[in-house]
Amino acid sequence: MADTKREIERKYEATDATRLPDLSRVAGVGRVVSRGVTELDAVYYDTADLRLAADSLTLRRRTGGADEGWHLKFPVATGIRDELHEPLADTLPRSFAALLRSRLRHGEVAPVVRLLSSRDVQHLTDPDGTLLAEVSVDTVCAERLAGEGTGTTATWTEIEVELADGGDPAFLDAVEKRLRKAGVRPSASASKLARALAETNLNRDDTGTPKSTPYTAGDHVLTYVREQIRTIVGLDPAVRRDLPDSVHKMRVATRRLRSAFKTYRTVLDREVTDPVGAELKWLAGELGVDRDQEVLDQRLGARTEALPGTLVLGPVRGRLRIWSAARRTGSRRRIVAVLDGKRYLALLDTLDALAADPPLRPAASRTPAKALPRAVLKDYKKLARRMDHALEHPPGPERDAAMHEARKAAKRARYAGEAARPALGKPAKRFAKRVKAVQTVLGDHQDSVVARDALRTLAIEAHAAGETTFTWGLLYGHEEATAAARERELPEVWARASDPVLRADLKH
Numbered sequence: 001m002a003d004t005k006r007e008i009e010r011k012y013e014a015t016d017a018t019r020l021p022d023l024s025r026v027a028g029v030g031r032v033v034s035r036g037v038t039e040l041d042a043v044y045y046d047t048a049d050l051r052l053a054a055d056s057l058t059l060r061r062r063t064g065g066a067d068e069g070w071h072l073k074f075p076v077a078t079g080i081r082d083e084l085h086e087p088l089a090d091t092l093p094r095s096f097a098a099l100l101r102s103r104l105r106h107g108e109v110a111p112v113v114r115l116l117s118s119r120d121v122q123h124l125t126d127p128d129g130t131l132l133a134e135v136s137v138d139t140v141c142a143e144r145l146a147g148e149g150t151g152t153t154a155t156w157t158e159i160e161v162e163l164a165d166g167g168d169p170a171f172l173d174a175v176e177k178r179l180r181k182a183g184v185r186p187s188a189s190a191s192k193l194a195r196a197l198a199e200t201n202l203n204r205d206d207t208g209t210p211k212s213t214p215y216t217a218g219d220h221v222l223t224y225v226r227e228q229i230r231t232i233v234g235l236d237p238a239v240r241r242d243l244p245d246s247v248h249k250m251r252v253a254t255r256r257l258r259s260a261f262k263t264y265r266t267v268l269d270r271e272v273t274d275p276v277g278a279e280l281k282w283l284a285g286e287l288g289v290d291r292d293q294e295v296l297d298q299r300l301g302a303r304t305e306a307l308p309g310t311l312v313l314g315p316v317r318g319r320l321r322i323w324s325a326a327r328r329t330g331s332r333r334r335i336v337a338v339l340d341g342k343r344y345l346a347l348l349d350t351l352d353a354l355a356a357d358p359p360l361r362p363a364a365s366r367t368p369a370k371a372l373p374r375a376v377l378k379d380y381k382k383l384a385r386r387m388d389h390a391l392e393h394p395p396g397p398e399r400d401a402a403m404h405e406a407r408k409a410a411k412r413a414r415y416a417g418e419a420a421r422p423a424l425g426k427p428a429k430r431f432a433k434r435v436k437a438v439q440t441v442l443g444d445h446q447d448s449v450v451a452r453d454a455l456r457t458l459a460i461e462a463h464a465a466g467e468t469t470f471t472w473g474l475l476y477g478h479e480e481a482t483a484a485a486r487e488r489e490l491p492e493v494w495a496r497a498s499d500p501v502l503r504a505d506l507k508h
Contacts, residue, residue: 002072002084002095004241009162010079010172011187012179014137016157021182023124023135026174030127035134040064040117044193045092045109048146052103055234058193059096059109063088065119072096074237098340102236105345111145113196124175131164132171142196154199158187214422217371218364221264222355224419228257229351239287240336247335251287254280256415257351263375263416269359276354279347286338290331292450297324299451303475311474314467323458368423373506376424376431379416380503383409383435387494395487400449403490407442410435420506427505434497441493445486448479455479 024032042062046052052059058073058081070086070093086093092109100109118139124132137159144152161175176186189195214220231253238246258280261273297320304316338344358364363371386409390402417432459472 002086002093004082004084005165006076007073007081007083007162008079008167008169008172009160010176011189011191012159012161012184013187014157014159014184016139018137018157018159018184019182020122020135020137020159021178021184023122023175023178026124026171026178028126028132028171028174029124030129031125033123033125035121035123038065038119038121040115040119042115042117043111043145044113044115044196046112047104047107047109050112050197051107052100052109053112053193053197055103056190056194057100057103058191059092059100060193061088070096072099098336099237099240101340101345102233102348105349112147113193113200114143114145115192115196116141116143117192132167133164133175134160134162135175136160136162138192140192140196142192142200144196144200149200152200154196156195156199158192158195159184214368216364217264217366217368217423218267218358218360220368220372220423221260221267221364221419222358223422225257225260225268225358226355228253228260229355232257232351233348236339240339242332247287248291251284251291254284254287255411256419258284259412259415260419263379263412263419264372266363266375267361267371268364269361272354272359276347276350279343279350283338283344283347287335289334290328293324293327295447296450296454299447300454300475303451303478304471307471307474311471313470314462316471319458319462319467323454323461368420369507372420372423376413376416376420376428376506377503379409379413380431380435383413383438384498387438387498391491391494395484399487400445400483403442403487404446404449407439407446410439410442414439424506427502427508431502431506434499434502437493438490438497441486441490445483445490448483448486452476452479452483 022032023029040062041064042060045059045061056075058071060071062068062071067085069088072084072086073081074084075081084096084099086095097104120137122135124135126132137157139157140155142154144150159179161172161179163169163172187195189198214223232250235246235250235253239250258277261268261270261277265273300320304312304320383406386402386406390399390406393399393402414432414435417428417435421428421432455472455476459469459476462469462472
């Protein structure tokens, strides 16, 4: 795996005449140490249509400096990126190719820009000599290597201030305050690559076609659909890097997209979207191989830790660990294999084609105020039927199953409301919020059902091994109490979500 660091930096405009102010006067700085000038030669790679740059990704091969080699940067937030590093080599590292697969698909990267930089570096340290930040003045010469502007060059000077590893971001505010007093202003470009592409573009005076404001129901639905597609593609590298919650977020995006196809089937043709939805269901299933077990492990572990030590009898924690390990399937390796597989890449291609040439039906041309509420309310009616069915059963397995079905309907109705929010505003927001509360109650109830089934299995295994089952029974009782509490809570939460005013507001 490539070395990774969190890069937190700020960029500022400069000219050849710009002089850095005395940064030793910044609060916390003990010394300003000159590190001399370094010559850097970086070639930036992208697809012919600049797919990586469009998503603010940076891929380069750089010589010179202490960290020469291949670098791949993913945006995290404004001024913050995760930078991955691989040693210098002639070809793209395999690890980087894998992380870019969701964007490259069957395409390849090639050199698009070369940057020659003369970097004058200063280190800001505290009185003890600990590095606080690195300040560099870069004189840059950019050359376009591909596309219509091939051979075009541009030059500029800029200042970078990069926070030391583990540093306090507030320190950058102090440095910026000092720079601003000296007349130095933040850069208008997010990165050197972005500036190089802009300034070597022969058509840079052409502002391009402005993005149209969504007007029809189809516009709004497609905006939501495309957002979920971008989320799936964008989370692919995070899943491969095993970043926290990335699998769950990608799974949610697949569910949201599949739900949108079902909810807005009067807008998008089901003959086209149903097969895509089936593939999304497959992907969600693959992503969830161990997710449900992870949630269950966290729940049972938290319940056990909450018990007084005097009530944890026998090797409870050890049995939990063994039981969990036996039920896990090595999903990380399996998930990466899925993401590398032809079926997944074919799905991404299909999603791109659908977004580019959507199968719109006549209702897509209607106004959002007419088409979208109708779709949301149809999902609500399905939820209402399932809720009535669940509430009419006495406590027991049949009610548990009915509440689980109602939970799935609540999730879909919530997603429908959230998708309609940009068009319908606050009424859709309120509707989605109330339905989410119902989903939460039903979800906790279902988690308790699953936990009780697991606890019964664990108690049987413990008994067979000659261990006391006291703690398992106690935990089972706690889950029974939790389920009963959710069942008592549900009617009131549902009453708020089923308020006729909420539905009437959607139509106004």
